[in-house]
Amino acid sequence: xxxxxxxxxxxxxxxxxxxxxxxxxxxxxxxxxxxxxxxxxxxxxxxxxxxxxxxxxxxxxxxxxxxxxxxxxxxxxxxxxxxxxxxxxxxxxxxxxxxxxxxxxxxxxxxxxxxxxxxxxxxxxxxxxxxxxxxxxxxxxxxxxxxxxxxxxxxxxxxxxxxxxxxxxxxxxxxxxxxxxxxxxxxxxxxxxxxxxxxxxxxxxxxxxxxxxxxxxxxxxxxxxxxxxxxxxxxxxxxxxxxxxxxxxxxxxxxxxxxxxxxxxxxxxxxxxxxxxxxxxxxxxxxxxxxxxxxxxxxxxxxxxxxxxxxxxxxxxxxxxxxxxxxxxxxxxxxxx
Amino acid sequence: xxxxxxxxxxxxxxxxxxxxxxxxxxxxxxxxxxxxxxxxxxxxxxxxxxxxxxxxxxxxxxxxxxxxxxxxxxxxxxxxxxxxxxxxxxxxxxxxxxxxxxxxxxxxxxxxxxxxxxxxxxxxxxxxxxxxxxxxxxxxxxxxxxxxxxxxxxxxxxxxxxxxxxxxxxxxxxxxxxxxxxxxxxxxxxxxxxxxxxxxxxxxxxxxxxxxxxxxxxxxxx
Numbered sequence: 346x347x348x349x350x351x352x353x354x355x356x357x358x359x360x361x362x363x364x365x366x367x368x369x370x371x372x373x374x375x376x377x378x379x380x381x382x383x384x385x386x387x388x389x390x391x392x393x394x395x396x397x398x399x400x401x402x403x404x405x406x407x408x409x410x411x412x413x414x415x416x417x418x419x420x421x422x423x424x425x426x427x428x429x430x431x432x433x434x435x436x437x438x439x440x441x442x443x444x445x446x447x448x449x450x451x452x453x454x455x456x457x458x459x460x461x462x463x464x465x466x467x468x469x470x471x472x473x474x475x476x477x478x479x480x481x482x483x484x485x486x487x488x489x490x491x492x493x494x495x496x497x498x499x500x501x502x503x504x505x506x507x508x509x510x511x512x513x514x515x516x517x518x519x520x521x522x523x524x525x526x527x528x529x530x531x532x533x534x535x536x537x538x539x540x541x542x543x544x545x546x547x548x549x550x551x552x553x554x555x556x557x558x559x560x561x562x563x564x565x566x567x568x569x570x571x572x573x574x575x576x577x578x579x580x581x582x583x584x585x586x587x588x589x590x591x592x593x594x595x596x597x598x599x600x601x602x603x604x605x606x607x608x609x610x611x612x613x614x615x616x617x618x619x620x621x622x623x624x625x626x627x628x629x630x631x632x633x634x635x636x637x638x639x640x641x642x643x644x645x646x647x648x649x650x651x652x653x654x655x656x657x658x659x660x661x662x663x664x665x666x667x668x669x670x671x672x673x674x675x676x677x678x679x680x681x682x
Numbered sequence: 683x684x685x686x687x688x689x690x691x692x693x694x695x696x697x698x699x700x701x702x703x704x705x706x707x708x709x710x711x712x713x714x715x716x717x718x719x720x721x722x723x724x725x726x727x728x729x730x731x732x733x734x735x736x737x738x739x740x741x742x743x744x745x746x747x748x749x750x751x752x753x754x755x756x757x758x759x760x761x762x763x764x765x766x767x768x769x770x771x772x773x774x775x776x777x778x779x780x781x782x783x784x785x786x787x788x789x790x791x792x793x794x795x796x797x798x799x800x801x802x803x804x805x806x807x808x809x810x811x812x813x814x815x816x817x818x819x820x821x822x823x824x825x826x827x828x829x830x831x832x833x834x835x836x837x838x839x840x841x842x843x844x845x846x847x848x849x850x851x852x853x854x855x856x857x858x859x860x861x862x863x864x865x866x867x868x869x870x871x872x873x874x875x876x877x878x879x880x881x882x883x884x885x886x887x888x889x890x891x892x893x894x895x896x897x898x899x900x901x902x903x904x
Binding site for chain 2: 473474475477478479480481482484485486488489496502506526537540541544545547548549551552553554556
């Protein structure tokens with residue numbers, strides 16, 4: 346608030362004060378008290394008003410200045426009422442009171458929305474767990490009474506399982522809670538588990554798998570990695586071209602262990618690469634044929650970010666795709682276990 | 683015959699589980715009285731308990747703890763809550779293994795066999811798998827026929843046990859490959875062909891030439 350703005354707001358007072366000073370001066374001169382007495386009265390009126398303005402200006406500037414500085418420091422601006430200084434004037438008190446009320450209502454609304462989203466996430470978790478029992482029963486039925494359509498049905502069940510798992514990790518990726526658990530494991534164990542889980546679809550796609558350098562220790566949540574590797578492997582199956590070849594290679598470089606899954610598929614056009622980890626991005630390949638949800642890689646990135654892993658993708662059309670996960674191996678990770 | 687006590691409250695899943703286990707030669711028992719499930723499980727004197735986690739009255743973790751108080755029976759926890767935390771909790775409560783739903787039936791069977799094998803006293807030797815004049819010793823990885831004995835590689839043994847487990851039925855190449863993958867051998871189509879051919883030559887050499895039949899475009903059968 347500049348002085349000009351302050352005075353502009355008080356234009357009527359300024360005009361009336363000037364009028365009062367002029368009237369006092371004219372009155373005393375008319376009554377024959379002389380210009381000296383008139384000037385004295387007018388000056389007194391003006392000085393008094395100027396002092397009153399100065400005091401008021403100083404008070405408000407101090408108060409609003411502090412509010413603004415507090416605001417700048419705050420991450421969640423709506424919490425400003427917690428930082429409000431005690432205002433020494435009535436308007437300020439009204440302002441502070443209203444702000445506090447508005448903030449309280451905002452906090453309530455935010456809490457309600459967080460609760461609702463947490464409840465929804467919990468519901469998704471429960472739902473995912475519930476649906477697994479009938480899926481298991483259906484799998485057993487196919488095993489016990491294999492009929493004509495056992496194979497296609499089993500494939501559809503696998504697809505259902507994949508979508509269900511995606512829903513679970515989508516809901517987990519949104520939460521602020523730390524719901525993963527870092528433990529010591531090896532690249533070999535992680536890769537073997539993911540390959541086994543997706544064996545049916547990989548074998549049907551005629552995949553030939555090459556592994557290398559997987560005897561390395563990493564600290565991570567095996568279940569999360571299992572899901573992410575599954576997403577990457579499913580992409581390789583979806584976007585294959587000719588006989589599918591997948592190589593899974595572990596390497597150590599600069600204090601980190603990396604795991605690269607490379608395929609010989611159709612690859613990603615250069616224009617799509619910058620958006621490849623974006624939510625809902627299906628790109629050229631997704632539009633052209635294979636069903637794409639634009640969620641798999643997005644979730645990989647999000648879960649990696651949450652767990653402190655790096656993930657990157659390199660690809661060119663007709664030259665296959667390489668997805669690399671980098672695991673930190675430093676002592677801090679070990680401490681977390 | 684090994685006896686398995688199944689603790690699972692979902693009637694549909696339990697029925698299918700009992701059917702699967704029975705068809706693979708296990709004696710099974712289960713109970714619907716979940717308030718007294720621990721005494722029932724103990725009374726069954728089973729060789730293994732298959733335990734679901736979400737149950738009425740007591741959850742699977744409590745049941746596991748109660749079982750452990752008076753019995754060392756092997757326990758495999760089957761759960762749909764597949765977080766690392768649950769796995770850790772079950773192991774700390776004395777479960778022997780942990781299988782996440784939805785499970786691959788073959789994986790479940792393999793885990794059950796592995797846990798039973800571990801729990802069995804070493805002196806108790808396993809019966810070889812027999813078919814006509816062929817006897818396969820799984821633990822020594824050998825096959826004996828009318829004309830002698832031969833050693834089998836890990837892959838050959840796995841292929842042979844899968845075919846013998848489904849004797850009389852055609853087993854597709856995909857199924858065989860899946861079985862190999864589940865034992866950490868990520869073979870491709872060509873490797874499977876090589877393995878099958880070698881297995882067939884070995885069977886010939888021990889006088890079991892016509893045992894392994896090829897069904898063109900469908901798979902193999904013993």
